[in-house]
Amino acid sequence: MAYLDSPQIVSSRKEYADSFTLARYLATGGYEGLKKALSMFPEQVAAEVDAASLLGRGGAGFPAGRKWSMLRKSAVSYLVVNGDESEPATFKDHYLVERDPHQLVEGVIIAAYALQVNRAFIFLRGEFALGLERLTQAVNDAYEHGALGRKIFGSDFSLDIVVHPGAGAYICGEETGLIEALEGKRGFPRIKPPFFPAVTGLYGEPTVVNNVETMSNLPWIVLNGGAAFAALGAGRSTGTRLFALAGRVNNPGVYEIEMVKNTFRDIIYDPALGGGIIGDKAVKAIIPGGVSAPWFGPDQLDLPLGQDEVAAAGSMLGSGSIVVLDEDSCVVRATWRITKFFSRESCGQCTPCREGSGWLERMLYRLEHGGGRIEDLDLLLDVSDNIAPGLTWPPQQTTICVLGPSIPSSIHSAISMFRDDFVAHVDHGSCPHG
Amino acid sequence: MSHLRTELRQRAEEIVALYPTRRSAMLPLLHLAQEQDGYLTDEAMAEVAELTGTTPAEVRGTASFYDMFHLEPVGRYVVGVCTNIACLLRGGEELLEHASAVLGCAVGGTSDDGLFTLEETECLADCNIAPVVQVNHRYVRTTTPEAFDGLIEDLRAGRLDHDVPPHGTLIRVRRSGGLRADASEIATERASAREARAKREQ
Incomplete structure (x- = not known):
C-alpha cells in the first residue's frame, strides 16, 4: 500500500476551487512565509533552503541551496524561474501555476530576498494561456498587497517580477536557451563553459535559474524550517514531490507524495493514486522522468x-513524470513518436542532434509504417552512438546541450528490452498492432 | 503611422519598459502583434523591430523559430491536437485523424470557411485529460470524437466566445503597472550592467 501520510507541501490548496485567488491564499496562510x-x-x-537539501524539481535534480551559493558576486544579478514545462508527459508546473500562482510568486520573492536580487523573471510556457492570465493576476495582486514592488511589507527589500510568455519551443526549457529567449532571440542553448x-x-550577469516547483516549496520551507523538510523522504531525496502519472493507468494525474517512501507499483496501482492499469492489463514498460530517460520493465516496479534509487537502477527521476505502457502498447510506435518529438524540437545548432534525430525518426517511421529492414536495428543504435558515444547512462555529450544525448534513451531502451517487437515489425512489414 | 492600434501600441510600450534591454520584449510583443492580426504581418514585424531596436529580418528570424508564431494567416480558431507519448497511448492519433476529417483540412491546413486551422502539437502538459486538445491555447478537454464534434459546433455557434478568444489573444489580464522597485536603483543597475558589458567586450 502506498504511503500517503506525508504533508501536502505544494498542493495543500487542491480542494479549493478558488485556490488561485489572493483571498483564498491569504485565508490559508499565504505570504506568511515571506513575512518570516x-x-x-x-x-x-x-x-534554511540549504538545510532542506531541496533538490531542483526541473529535471537535473541539482540542490537549490548549492546552486544559489554558486552565484557569482556582482552588482547586478537576476533570478529567472523556468516555467517552460515541455518535457513530454510532465504536467506538474502547469498544475502549480494554474492552481496556486500566489504560492509560486511568494516562493520567488523569498528566493529573490535570499539572493538579494531586485529583478526576477518568470518564464512561462506560451501554451499556458490560463496559467499566464492567473499568474499575471497574482503578480498584480501581490503588488497591490505590498508583497512586491518598493519596500516589501515595510522592509528594505524591493523586487519586481516580470511574467514572460514563451512561444512554443521545447528547447527553451534548457536554461541557457531560456535565457536567450528572454533576451528576445531564438532559443539556442549557449555553450558551457563559459556560459554557466x-x-x-x-544580459551577461550572474543568474539563478530555478524551476516552478522548486520555488513553490520555499514558503513551506521558510515557515516550517529546512530541517522539517529534510526529515521527509530519505537520503538525498528530501521532502515531497509532485509526480505526473500518465499513459495506460486508470487515474492519470498529479500526485504529491513523500520522496522514496513509495514505489512505482504504489503510484501506479494504489486506488488513491493511479488506480491500476486500464482493463487490468499488465505493465509492459515504464518511462520515468520524461522521454529523455531510459525505460524500466515490470521488474523495476518495486523501485x-x-x-538516487532511480539513478542507481540506470535511469532518472528527471521531471517527475511517469508514463505507463501496457502489454498492448506498441513500443515501436512509442519510440518513433518520442524520436519525432526530438527531431521536431532540435534547435539545429549541432549536427549530431539535428541530422541524427531526423535520420532516426525516418528509420523508426518505416519500421512502424512499412519498409523497415532488419539491419535498421543496428543502424539505429549506431546513429544513436554518434549522438551519445557508448550509449551510457548518464549519456556522453557531443552537443551544446543535453537534448541531443537524450534522443537515444528511448531507442536504446526499446531495442534492448523489446528486440522481438522490432523484429516482428520487420517480419510483418509494418506494425502488427495495426 | 503605427500599425498596432493605439491600445496595443500603449501596451507594447509598457512591456518594453519592463526589461533592461528593448530586445527582451520580442516574444511578448510578437504575441501582441498576433493579438491584433491573428498572425504576424510584415507591417507588425516592422513595428516590433522598431520597438525592440532590431531589424525586421531579426524579428522574422526570431519569430520563425517558435511554433506559436504564424507567418501566414490562420483561422480564427487554431485547433491543436496532441499526439505525443501520453496522448498517443490514449488515442491522440485517432482524434487528430477525426479532427482532420471533420474540419475538412489536412494537418497544418485551414478549413474552407477559413474558421479553423488544424495542428498536430507536441505535449501540452495536461496529460491527465488525454488526448489533449487546445483551441487558441485554451484547454477544451474534449477527449472523444463525439466531444470534438460538439466542440466544433459550439465554436461555430459562438457559445465559447468567452473562454476562447480569437487566435492570437494570449493574455487578457493586463499588468497593472510598470516596475516599482526604486527607480534610481534600477538606473544604477543598468549603468553598472552596461559598464560590465563594455569591460567584457574590450
Whole structure:
C-alpha cells in the first residue's frame, strides 16, 4: 500500500476551487512565509533552503541551496524561474501555476530576498494561456498587497517580477536557451563553459535559474524550517514531490507524495493514486522522468521513487513524470513518436542532434509504417552512438546541450528490452498492432 | 503611422519598459502583434523591430523559430491536437485523424470557411485529460470524437466566445503597472550592467 501520510507541501490548496485567488491564499496562510523570511537575514533564509537539501524539481535534480551559493558576486544579478514545462508527459508546473500562482510568486520573492536580487523573471510556457492570465493576476495582486514592488511589507527589500510568455519551443526549457529567449532571440542553448548562468547568464550577469516547483516549496520551507523538510523522504531525496502519472493507468494525474517512501507499483496501482492499469492489463514498460530517460520493465516496479534509487537502477527521476505502457502498447510506435518529438524540437545548432534525430525518426517511421529492414536495428543504435558515444547512462555529450544525448534513451531502451517487437515489425512489414 | 492600434501600441510600450534591454520584449510583443492580426504581418514585424531596436529580418528570424508564431494567416480558431507519448497511448492519433476529417483540412491546413486551422502539437502538459486538445491555447478537454464534434459546433455557434478568444489573444489580464522597485536603483543597475558589458567586450 502506498504511503500517503506525508504533508501536502505544494498542493495543500487542491480542494479549493478558488485556490488561485489572493483571498483564498491569504485565508490559508499565504505570504506568511515571506513575512518570516523578511524578518531573517538573507543568509539565514538561504541556510534554511540549504538545510532542506531541496533538490531542483526541473529535471537535473541539482540542490537549490548549492546552486544559489554558486552565484557569482556582482552588482547586478537576476533570478529567472523556468516555467517552460515541455518535457513530454510532465504536467506538474502547469498544475502549480494554474492552481496556486500566489504560492509560486511568494516562493520567488523569498528566493529573490535570499539572493538579494531586485529583478526576477518568470518564464512561462506560451501554451499556458490560463496559467499566464492567473499568474499575471497574482503578480498584480501581490503588488497591490505590498508583497512586491518598493519596500516589501515595510522592509528594505524591493523586487519586481516580470511574467514572460514563451512561444512554443521545447528547447527553451534548457536554461541557457531560456535565457536567450528572454533576451528576445531564438532559443539556442549557449555553450558551457563559459556560459554557466551563475557566472554569465541573463544580459551577461550572474543568474539563478530555478524551476516552478522548486520555488513553490520555499514558503513551506521558510515557515516550517529546512530541517522539517529534510526529515521527509530519505537520503538525498528530501521532502515531497509532485509526480505526473500518465499513459495506460486508470487515474492519470498529479500526485504529491513523500520522496522514496513509495514505489512505482504504489503510484501506479494504489486506488488513491493511479488506480491500476486500464482493463487490468499488465505493465509492459515504464518511462520515468520524461522521454529523455531510459525505460524500466515490470521488474523495476518495486523501485522506490527517489532520485538516487532511480539513478542507481540506470535511469532518472528527471521531471517527475511517469508514463505507463501496457502489454498492448506498441513500443515501436512509442519510440518513433518520442524520436519525432526530438527531431521536431532540435534547435539545429549541432549536427549530431539535428541530422541524427531526423535520420532516426525516418528509420523508426518505416519500421512502424512499412519498409523497415532488419539491419535498421543496428543502424539505429549506431546513429544513436554518434549522438551519445557508448550509449551510457548518464549519456556522453557531443552537443551544446543535453537534448541531443537524450534522443537515444528511448531507442536504446526499446531495442534492448523489446528486440522481438522490432523484429516482428520487420517480419510483418509494418506494425502488427495495426 | 503605427500599425498596432493605439491600445496595443500603449501596451507594447509598457512591456518594453519592463526589461533592461528593448530586445527582451520580442516574444511578448510578437504575441501582441498576433493579438491584433491573428498572425504576424510584415507591417507588425516592422513595428516590433522598431520597438525592440532590431531589424525586421531579426524579428522574422526570431519569430520563425517558435511554433506559436504564424507567418501566414490562420483561422480564427487554431485547433491543436496532441499526439505525443501520453496522448498517443490514449488515442491522440485517432482524434487528430477525426479532427482532420471533420474540419475538412489536412494537418497544418485551414478549413474552407477559413474558421479553423488544424495542428498536430507536441505535449501540452495536461496529460491527465488525454488526448489533449487546445483551441487558441485554451484547454477544451474534449477527449472523444463525439466531444470534438460538439466542440466544433459550439465554436461555430459562438457559445465559447468567452473562454476562447480569437487566435492570437494570449493574455487578457493586463499588468497593472510598470516596475516599482526604486527607480534610481534600477538606473544604477543598468549603468553598472552596461559598464560590465563594455569591460567584457574590450
